[in-house]
Amino acid sequence: MFTRSFLYDAIIYLYALSLLFYFSDVARANRSAKRMGTGLLSFVWVLQTAYLGYNLYEHLGRWVFSMFETLFLFSWVLVTVSLIMSRFFRIELVVFFVNLFGLAVLALNFFSDSNVSPMIDSWNVNDELLFIHVSLAVGSYAAYTISAIFSGMYLFLHRKLKQKSWTNTMKRLPSLEKIERYTYVSVVIGTPLLMLALALGVVWVLIEKNVNVLFDSKVINSLLVLCAYGFYLFQHHSLSMSGPKLAKWNLAAFGIVLLNFILSNVFSGFHNWQQTGVGG
Numbered sequence: 001m002f003t004r005s006f007l008y009d010a011i012i013y014l015y016a017l018s019l020l021f022y023f024s025d026v027a028r029a030n031r032s033a034k035r036m037g038t039g040l041l042s043f044v045w046v047l048q049t050a051y052l053g054y055n056l057y058e059h060l061g062r063w064v065f066s067m068f069e070t071l072f073l074f075s076w077v078l079v080t081v082s083l084i085m086s087r088f089f090r091i092e093l094v095v096f097f098v099n100l101f102g103l104a105v106l107a108l109n110f111f112s113d114s115n116v117s118p119m120i121d122s123w124n125v126n127d128e129l130l131f132i133h134v135s136l137a138v139g140s141y142a143a144y145t146i147s148a149i150f151s152g153m154y155l156f157l158h159r160k161l162k163q164k165s166w167t168n169t170m171k172r173l174p175s176l177e178k179i180e181r182y183t184y185v186s187v188v189i190g191t192p193l194l195m196l197a198l199a200l201g202v203v204w205v206l207i208e209k210n211v212n213v214l215f216d217s218k219v220i221n222s223l224l225v226l227c228a229y230g231f232y233l234f235q236h237h238s239l240s241m242s243g244p245k246l247a248k249w250n251l252a253a254f255g256i257v258l259l260n261f262i263l264s265n266v267f268s269g270f271h272n273w274q275q276t277g278v279g280g
Helices: 002-027 032-057 067-088 092-111 127-163 176-208 211-215 215-238 242-265
Strands: none
Touching: 002 032, 002 092, 002 127, 002 176, 032 067, 067 092, 067 215, 092 176, 127 242, 176 211, 176 215, 176 242, 211 215, 215 242
């Protein structure tokens, strides 16, 4: 049981990590990130194949798979297809979303099977699925906070340069180009983390069969956060928005993040930290 649980955890974490590298390549063509993402995804495929091979050996003479094994096989097919697409076609964005869906299916499969992990009885921070969800969400908010600091720094330096007002403080700041790049990298890190956190949140909702949770104010606002930063990334790539405007938009997006935190403590029905001691 311990070995199987360890294998499942390894598949989930490696799968999620590969998606982070793939998103980095999607956001800005990065061959090193793509190689890392493909390497990790290939290792996930190896682990899944080993598990399927063992299961096929166990099922010799009985050609009936359980729902768990069927969904696991479905996830394996998605990984296989995405690896083929990544190898022979330049459609990284499709590969990313295929695997984001595949990870959600795999997580739903693992955490809803009583033989793999305990079923969730409540929204409890000790639950492994919730721990991963919260960790990813906190990581994304930390990245967004750093990006907002850089944006504020960008606007300060840009205004000083425009006024031709040199100070000792300005000498200690990076160039506008570097600040803009650091801001972008922070958003690139935060956005896939939030996407993974939301995907696992949906998994929890499906396990609990509590669809009403999807209409919670915190969930809706989290989607707004994702859209706001997605728009930032789109504008950054299209170059249709100037640096100062991009910085202002990033600060506005961070304002939605702050609103999200407020909602979790005031209006959210299940993300209230003061009542439950957790948030995501």
